[in-house]
Amino acid sequence: MTVPADRAIVDSSPPASTVSSGTGPVEVAASKTSGQENFPVGSWLLPRHLRPHIANFYRFARAADDIGDDPDLPTADKLARLDAMDAGLTGPGPEATTGIRASIAATGVGLVDCRDILTAFRRDSENRSCRSWDDLIDYCRYSANPVGRYLLRLHGQADSTFPAGDALCTVLQILNHLQDCGDDWRKLRRIYVPTDWIEAAGGIDRFFTADEASARLRRPVRLLSGGRMLRRNYAPGDDPGICDALVAQQGPNYALAKRVHRWRATTARAQGATVSMNVAPPTRTRSVVKNRALAAAYAGAYRFGVEVFEPATSNTLMAALLVHDLRNPPRSAAQVWHEEAEYAAHGGLWRCAYAPRSALGIAALLGWGAARG
Helix, strand or coil: CCCCCCCCCCCCCCCCCCCCCCCCCCCCCCCCCHHHCCCCCCCCCCCHHHHHHHHHHHHHHHHHHHHHHCCCCCHHHHHHHHHHHHHCCCCCCCHHHHHHHHHHHHHCCCHHHHHHHHHHHHHHHCCCCCCCHHHHHHHHHHHCHHHHHHHHHHCCCCHHHHHHHHHHHHHHHHHHHHHHHHHHHHHHCCCCCCHHHHHHCCCHHHHCCHHHHHHHHHHHHHHHHCCCCCCECCCCCCCCCCCCCCCHHHHHHHHHHHHHHHHHHHHHHHCCCCCCCCCCCCECCHHHHCCHHHHHHHHHHHHHCCCCECHHHHHHHHHHHHHHHHHCCCCCCCCHHHHHHHCCCCCCCCCCCECHHHHHHHHHHHHHHHHHC
16 A cells, blocks of 8 residues: 555545534534643643633644544635634634634734644644654644743743753654554544554554554654663563562652562561462552652553552452461462462553553553543
8 A cells, every 4th residue: 555645544534515513614612621631731830820821822722623633524624714713813713712812912922833733733634644754753843842832932931942842742742643543543544653654564454453553653652762661571581571660759668668578578488487478469559649650650551451459459359368378378489489479469560561661651641631530
């Protein structure tokens, strides 16, 4: 299958005669509110006097994004509505432009950034795909980087801060594409993964085959992270395979406590005592939930096949295993880790394809919205 350089793999735009289901000549019903996004909007960490301007920018971007993503709108209608929003930045326009137009007038910031993101949404409306990595980076220049630049400008930061902000926004945009690429393809026949990668994978059908998708999407993530993300959990041929699940956010006291716990159990076992050495599953304990990064990572862990238990469930499970061990003393094994692993309730962490720390950041991004709720 050959994919044109500047068009989508399949043109999903409805025919020109299709009747729009929008709510007006320009606006369509908002698909999300700020609280439903998978990123924070107008965080309390931001200066109070800037939050209304950020909210106006968000409403403008959300309205334009919904136009580009409306499956029932013909391409020509989408482009006309986006043009109306462009005009509304400096003059009369649709309701979605009223707030940002006032913000631009009050702050002198946002006109360039709003027009840049409209460039991205026009590409979306035409269902353009990215043929190469460079095409994808260029798309992010308009779809993501203007958001960071707007915030930096609004806070009075110098243009010299833009490169670092651009890099962060681009990474977050690509991760979002990877998260949603299946839905984008199924619902809109739109795809942002470089089409030359898809061709190398054997075509679009094979690319989205469930057992191949994870491996195909690993490449851009590893490229973005310099090889630090989505590393193998175990090297080929490892026996035994050692799962390194220590996380820096848990702190040194946690790591030391675990080591002392294992040391005491090993020493007691060597002295002939009956020891229950079972491993507990990942659990939403208070210490985890109060750490926002860990709470978000736990909320997104299911994306990697890892089950996180509620404290009451873990307590009941571990109590049952303790009673079992007291009634049926474990047989001594040649290595202590054999006994630890036999009845371990790892919740899928040990079977995960990726080393836990290499997937933690992505799980946190994917679970951010759920953790906030």
